[in-house]
Amino acid sequence: MSLPMGPNRYGKAGIRLAVVERDGDAHTYTDLGVDIRLHGDFAAAHEEGDNAAVLPTDTMRGTCFALARDGIGSVTGYARRVAERLLEASAATTAAVVEVTRYPWARVLIDGVGHDHTFVPDAGGTPVVTVTATRGQGVTVVGGIRGARVAKTTGSAFSGFLRDEYTTLGETRDRIMATTIDAAWGVTSAEVDVDRLAADVPATVLAAFAGHDASESVQHTLHVMGNAVLDAHEEVTWIRFTLPNEHHILSDLSPYGLDNPGRVFLVADRPYGVIEGAVARPGVIPDVPW
Amino acid sequence: MSLPMGPNRYGKAGIRLAVVERDGDAHTYTDLGVDIRLHGDFAAAHEEGDNAAVLPTDTMRGTCFALARDGIGSVTGYARRVAERLLEASAATTAAVVEVTRYPWARVLIDGVGHDHTFVPDAGGTPVVTVTATRGQGVTVVGGIRGARVAKTTGSAFSGFLRDEYTTLGETRDRIMATTIDAAWGVTSAEVDVDRLAADVPATVLAAFAGHDASESVQHTLHVMGNAVLDAHEEVTWIRFTLPNEHHILSDLSPYGLDNPGRVFLVADRPYGVIEGAVARPGVIPDVPW
C-alpha cells in the first residue's frame, strides 16, 4: 500500500539576525527572529523522493540574510519582501507564511540621555507579525504581541460561578489578577501600518486592563480589552487573546496566629487557568485556528 | 460600542498528578499531566460579567484528582471520564477537550530484575491522548507522542533540490538525519485501545525510520513512516507528523590540515528545518488544524 501525501508544509524555524543601521552617529539596532512555512504541491518529494520542487530550508535562511542587506525599514515590510520572494522562487508554493518576531531593544539611558550605540532590552512583550503571500489571493497580515505580563492588585473579583460536587473554590470580591498577554489581530489590508499597531494595540490593551476595575473574571476583562482595541484602532478587524490566569493565592497565615488582610500571596506556577477568546467586527471571522 | 464575544474557550492547564496502585507488593506508578478546555456558550461571562454558567477552572483540577481516586486504569479511559464528567457538570459546554500526557516511568532494574516500588523515567517520547466529548456528537479520541528523538548516521541524502540565487547548500548523498518526532493520529472509534497504540505506533514509526535507508529527504521519510503506521494499524485513520530537521553539519577541519571522512559533526540548535505533514486513508481528513 502507498497512500498519497496529505496536507503538508515545510520551512525554517529559529532564524536569528540583527541589523545595524549606521546612518550618522546614532545607530539603530533591529533584532529579529524569523519562522517560515511554505504550503503547496510537494507530493513528489514525499512520495517519490524527487526534490526538484523543494527549495532548501537553508535557502530560506539565506534569503532572510540577503534581503536584510539594505536595512529592515518596516518589520512588516521586511516580512512581506521575504514572503513574496519565496513565492517567486518556488513555483510549487501556493502560500508562503513568514512570521517575524522583533525582540525589543531601547537605547541605554546615561544621565537620562539615550546612548548612540548601546542598547538594552526594552520592557513589555515581544511584537510578532505574520505575513502570508499567496499565489493569486493576495497578501494578508496578522499583527501580534507575545509575553506581555501585567498584574493588578485590586479591581478584580470572581464570584457567582457554577458549583458542583467538586467545587471547593471560595468566592472573592477582591483578588490579584495577573496574566501574560498573547494576542493576535487582523487588519483591513496588507497596506496598514502594522509596525505602528505593534506599539499602539498593546498600549490600548494595557490601559483597558488597568481601567477595568469592575472585573468579574478574566473573561470579562478579555471582552473589555477586545472592545477597546476595536474602538481605538479602525484598521483592526479582530483580535484574539490567550490569557493564562496566573494565580496569586492569599496565604493562610492563621496557623502562625496571623491575619492576612490581602497582603501576602503565594505566586503559583501551575496549574493555571487559560482563557482564550476573540472579539471581531460584524461579519468578520478571525482567520487563525485554535 | 460593545461588540459581542467571538469564538472562545477556557480551561485549566498544567494539572499534575501521580497515582500509586498498591495491589500486592509490586506497585504501579502513573504520572500524568492534564490540560482541559471547555467550548460552549460563555457569552454572559464575557459580556456581562455573569459567571453563573462558568465552572471554575479550579473545579476542573478537583475533578481530575477526584476521578483518579479509584485508579487510572486506561489513560484514555481516564481522559474520557474527565471529559464526560465536565460536559455533564457544565450545561453551557458543547465540547470538553481533555488532553492527558503520561510521563513514562519504568521499574528500576536491580541485577536485571524490576524493583517493586522504585521507578526511573523511561526512554522514548511522551504519550499524549486527547479526548473530546461533545453534546450530541459523540466522543473522539486522538492519540499521540511527543519528543521522540531519533538519529541515523547513514542512509539519508539530500540532493537534486531547487536552486536559486540564494542557494549555497551543497548536495549530499550521505548525511546524519536526526529529528524529534511529534505525532498525532486519529482512530476509527472512541472504543479503540488507544493506550496500546501509544506504544505500538511509535515502535512502527521508529522501525520505519531505521529501515528507510534510501531516504532522499525528511519529507520522503515522513511519507514512509506515515504509510508504515497505516499499514500496520488498521484502527488508525490518519497520522500527522511534525519533524524538526536537527542539522548535524560536517565540520570543516581543512584549516587544521585534517580531512573529515563523515566523522565529526557540529550539532546545531538553530535555525532548524521543520517538516510537517499527514498521511490519511482515502476520504479521511485529519481533524487537527495547523
Added chain:
Amino acid sequence: MSLPMGPNRYGKAGIRLAVVERDGDAHTYTDLGVDIRLHGDFAAAHEEGDNAAVLPTDTMRGTCFALARDGIGSVTGYARRVAERLLEASAATTAAVVEVTRYPWARVLIDGVGHDHTFVPDAGGTPVVTVTATRGQGVTVVGGIRGARVAKTTGSAFSGFLRDEYTTLGETRDRIMATTIDAAWGVTSAEVDVDRLAADVPATVLAAFAGHDASESVQHTLHVMGNAVLDAHEEVTWIRFTLPNEHHILSDLSPYGLDNPGRVFLVADRPYGVIEGAVARPGVIPDVPW
C-alpha cells in the same frame, strides 16, 4: 563500612511570594523568590536517621510567608530577618544563607502617569541579595544582579590575540559586543543600604559598558566596569562578573553578490564565550567560590 557524613547543607528553593502594601490609593507590589540553605551539624540525621535537629524545609517556607505579614520594607532587611530567625529556630545551624531575588515591576503608564494598582515587569536585570547569618561571626551581605543584557554596535575590537594551529578567527577592530551581565558584590558592612546599590551599581556598570569605546575584549571592559563600580560606590569592596560573550557574527553575503558593511549579523546562541573575573579593593578577597 559506614563513613561519617562530610560537608553538607540543606534548605528550600523556589519559594515565591508577592506582597501588596495598600497604604493609600497607590499600592506597592513586591514580587520575591527565596532560596535558603542551612549549614551546621546535621550528622545524626544523615547517619542515624534522627531528625530531632532538622527544621523541615516546609518550615523555612512558612517562615518566609509569616515574616512578610508586616510588609517587606527593605528586601535586604527581609532577607536578614529570615536568616536570623532560622538561626534562632535551629540550634544545630551555624550559618543560615538566604538569597532573595526581587522580580522588578513598574507601574504601568497610562498617558504618561503611573497607575495606582496595575504593574508591568520592569526592564533591566533582576536584583538578588544574599544574606548569611552566622552563629558568632556576624552577618554578611552580598548584593547582585542577574540577566542584565546589553549590546553595543561599535567601540569594540578583538585583535592581537595568541594564535596556534587551531586558530582561524579573524581579527576585527569593530564588532558588536553583547552580553548578559551577572554580577555579585561585597559591601563594607551588613548595615549598608544594599537595596539602593541594587539599582545604583547596575547603572554604573551600564554607563561604563557604554562609555568604554576603546574596548579590546570583553576582559578589558570587565576590568573597566569593575573599577567604575569601586570608584563610584565606596561601600562596595569587590565585584565579580560573569559575562557570556554573545557572539554576533557578520553574515557572509558574498555568495549572493552582496557586500556587508557591518550591517547584517547572525545572532548565535552557542557556543559562547564566558569571561569571569573580579576586581577588589587592596587586601580584599571576594568571598564567593567559582
Added chain:
Amino acid sequence: MSLPMGPNRYGKAGIRLAVVERDGDAHTYTDLGVDIRLHGDFAAAHEEGDNAAVLPTDTMRGTCFALARDGIGSVTGYARRVAERLLEASAATTAAVVEVTRYPWARVLIDGVGHDHTFVPDAGGTPVVTVTATRGQGVTVVGGIRGARVAKTTGSAFSGFLRDEYTTLGETRDRIMATTIDAAWGVTSAEVDVDRLAADVPATVLAAFAGHDASESVQHTLHVMGNAVLDAHEEVTWIRFTLPNEHHILSDLSPYGLDNPGRVFLVADRPYGVIEGAVARPGVIPDVPW
C-alpha cells in the same frame, strides 16, 4: 584609580559535537557537549587591553573539533587531550578545566535487535566528566552524573523533626520520595577508568536508593548512597550529591467525600527541598566548592 585585576578565568561554553565511527557495519555515535575554562595570568588583557596571551575561545572550539578527528575513544581521555593541548597552547594558563557531557544514546531496538546505525536517547541521567590539567601539579579527574530521576512509592518516612511556631508540616511514616540526582565524585588518580564509573556509580546509587526502605529523610538516604558507592568502588575517594526533594503531596479528597489511602498525589514543582552533602574516605576533602 585603577585597581588590578582579581581572580579570573575564561573559556568557551556550549560546544556541541557528534562523532560517528564507521568501522564496520555497526556505527558508533558519540554526542558531546564541552565547556572549557582557562585559569592563569591574563592581567594584561584585562588591565591594558593587550591580547597577546589570550588564546581565543574560538580556538578552544576548533581544538575540540580537531582533536575529535581520530575518534573519541574514552570520553575522559578526550577531555584530557583537550585540556593538555590547551595548557600547551597557552603559556599564560596555569590550569585548563575541560568538562565534557556525554548525551547518552542507545541503538534503537527492532524486534529486539539493536540497529546498526539508528539511535535513540537512552534513559537515565547524563554523564559528565571534568578534567583539570595544571602546569606542574598534574591532572585531576572528577566524574559525575546529572539529571538521574528516581522515585519510590514506599519505604520513606519523615517524622520526629524539630518544630517551631512556623511548623505546620505533618509527620509521615510512608510517603513518595522522588529526586533528580546530580552527583560528582573524585578518584584516586587520573588513570582510573572514569568512563566505566560513569555507568557503574549511578547503578550503585540507584540500587542503594531502591534498597533503603528504612529511609527517615532524604539526608538519611544520601548518606546510605554515598557509603554504598565508596564500598563498591575502591577508586572513588569522595562523592557529593545534590538532591532536590521533589514533593509529592497526598491530595486531600475529603471535600469530595472521598478518602485517599496513599493513592492520589499532587506533583509539585516548587518550592522544593534541596539536600546536599558529601561522603569521603578518611582524610579526603572533596575538592569542589558549593
